[in-house]
Amino acid sequence: MSAPTPNWWKTGTAYQVWPASYKDSNGDGIGDIQGLISTLPYLKKLGIDIVWLSPMYKSPQKDFGYDISDYQDVDPQFGTLADLDELIKKCHDMGMKLLLDLVINHTSDQHKWFLESKKDKTNEKADWYIWRDAKMVDGKRHPPNNWRSIFGGSAWEWVEERGQYYLHLFVPEQPDLNWELDEVRQAIYREAISFWLDRGVDGFRVDTCNLYSKNTSYPDAPIVLMGEEYQPAEAHFVNGPRMHEWLKEQREQVLDKYGDVAMVGELPGTDAAEVLKYVAAEVRELSCVFDFDVVSLGGRHGAGVKKHQVHKHDLPSFKQAIGKQQDLTRGTTAWSTAFLENHDQARSLNRFATADPKYREKAAKMLATLLGCLTGTLFIYQGQEIGMVNMPDSWGIEEIKDPDSLNAYHDVMHRHDGEPLWLEKAMAGIRRVARDNARTPVHWDSSKHGGFTTGEPWMRVHDLYPEINVADQEKNPSSPLNYWRKMIEIRQKYAELAVFGDFETWDFLEPDSFTFTKENKSNGYEKKKLLTFLSFSDEVQPLHFPPDCKGKEMELLISNVDEPGKHLTPWEARVYLVSL
Known part of the structure; x- marks a missing residue:
């Protein structure tokens, strides 16, 4: 009896396009x-x-674009519905699937639903968003509670027209929808989900999909940031009491009509046991999830941690975070993802390896090797395949576009009265972990603006586009781009091990190297292992051989050096197929 065919979203390699910075036509x-x-x-x-x-x-x-004013139309700056239909068709004609973002925790404050809701307390959409009366203290109006927005400041915004505050977990222009109301959920299912599945999309990456259900008593959050008016309140809106009920309802009432729809959930602030409640196959909620422990290293998503407070992590912490994501599938029916970059994260070379020009390309291939050998659906972010890096240190605040970064900078400015040393710290944090790092336009060639546009780019193109671009790497057989192609081929050829195998770290406490194996005692691979050696150092490192691999027949599948030797050279990677 042959093994069942795995879901298409398990075996596929995905590529994220953040449209504003990808390619201008x-x-x-x-x-x-x-x-x-x-x-x-x-x-x-x-x-x-x-x-x-x-x-x-x-x-x-x-x-x-995460503030949506119409779920059923395309923003004119990106094109038309006809363009989107053409994209769906051409993806399918080429044997590729298409996922859209599903942003249904909140809408834009310009959405027709909110424009109606804010008019007064009696209109037919009056309760479609989360409205609360002001708290009066000494005759002065204050927000209903002390919740801090994820982007800083109060999570409540006053509307004079209605005489109430509305909740926004993100920017004030993103009011949170009231999922407690059945008619709201049905409108979301109809306009944001069915509309696109009817047009042929294959699934969604589900934005902040564990935030819909709040603690509806809206209590004050405990004070953890001394001297600050607004406090982190994730305990009251992450993984709330009705999340699973609603995701099951969504699957049963909508998604099941369309076959194997992929729902890739974004689950910030969620431990492994809680993740399983969303993604185990039998619960029928999400297909797979993005686990954020790796990209949150250094405290990025800790309660109230500011950008300038994020610190450099050590390699054992990195291994531990990778292991958590890998272990999600061990002995369970769950599925996960493998990624190091997206539109909300700094570039992986800067965060997890090195952007030093001496080692940059080698390190990019090393990280490609790591990702290519991890269990789960592989996600690559635009520009990652050519080794794009963070914004240059020479760029100032005038180049920053993201409201999250600007809020962080202005928060430090106001809190510390514009003290220059504090502003330097704020800018250093932005350069290190800001979302802007991932949003500089993609470099297609070495022409002006990196071939991204023939006009004036909406955001400055990285200064290194003449050195890091697709056209030059296409011509170079040893480029990061061509290495990625080989790595993906190997991942597919040995999918039973690379995509579906069990992960084991062999040098957990080593601070400069990472050795792991992938094993799958089924489907003809009982006597095989993938053995991966990675260097995270500028210095030569010894190899750490797992005991059962010593002296065994080993076939080198891929390496980022021409002739692997007795030791790992700086930022070296190699993968062996071991016959046990």
């Missing part, structure tokens, strides 16, 4: 859907099976 300086369509052959050649397109919906762009 009409010279207006903003990436668009036609630009993406023009690169589909490139993505196919890379080995991509799934394209994830970040929000392209109609939006005032207060949070780069």
Whole structure:
């Protein structure tokens, strides 16, 4: 009896496109859907099976499309519904699937539902958002509680028209929907989900999908940030009491009508036991999840941690976070993802390896090797395949576009009265972990603006585009781009081990190297293992051989050096197929 065919979203390699910075087709300086369509052959050649397109919906762009004013239309800067239909068709014609972003915790404050809701307390959509009366203290109006927005400041915004505050967990222009109301959920299912599945999309990356259910008593959060008016309140809105009920309802009432729809959930602030409640196959809620422990290293998503307070992690912490994500599938029916970059994170070379020009390309291949050998659905972010890096240190606050970064900078400025040393710390934090790092335009060639646009780009193109670009790497057989192609081929050839195997770290406490194996005692691989050696150091490192691999027949599958020797050279990677 043969093994069952795995779901398409388990075996595929996905590529995230953040449209504004991907490829501009009409010279207006903003990436668009036609630009993406023009690169589909490139993505196919890379080995991509799934394209994830970040929000392209109609939006005032207060949070780069995550503030949606119309779920059923495309923002004019990105194209038209006809363009999106063409993208769906061309992806399918080339054997690729398409995921859209599903942003349904909140809408834009320009959405027709909110414009109606804010008019007064008696209109038919009056309760579609979360409204509360002011708290009066000494005759002065205050927000209903002390919750801090994820982007800083109060999570409540006053509307004079209605005489109440509304909740926004993100920027003020993103009011949270009231999921407690059945008619709200049905409208979301109809307009945001069914509309696109009817047009042929294959699934969604589900934005902040553990935030819908809040503690409806809206109590004050405990004070953990002394001297600050607004406090982190994640305990009252992350993994709330009705989350599982609603995700099951969504699956049963909507998704089941369309077959094997992929729902890739974003689950910030969630431990492994809680993740399983969302993603075990039998619960039928999410297909797989993004676990954030790796990209949160150094405290990025700790309660109230500011950008300038994020610190450099050590390699054992990195291994532990990788292990948590890998162990999610061990002995369970759950599925996970493997990623190091997305639109909300700094570039992986800077965060987890080195952007030193001496080692940059070698380190990019090393991280490609790591990701290519991890269990779960592999997600690559635009530009990662050519080794794009963080913004240059020479850039100042005037180049920053993201409201999260700007809020962080201005928070430090106001809290510390513009003291120059504090502003330097704020800027250092932004350069290290800001979302802007991932949002500089993709470098397609060495022409002006890196071939991203023939016009003036909406955001400055990285200064290194003449050195790091697709066209030059296409011509170089040893480039990071061509290494990624080989790595994806190996991942697919040995999928039973690389994609589905059990993960084991062998040198957990080593601070400079990472050795792990992948094993799958089924489907003809009982006597085989993948053995991966990685260097995270500028110095030569010894090899740490697992006991059962010593003296065994080993076939070198891939390496980022021409002739692997007795030791690991700086930032070296190699993968062996071991016959036990």
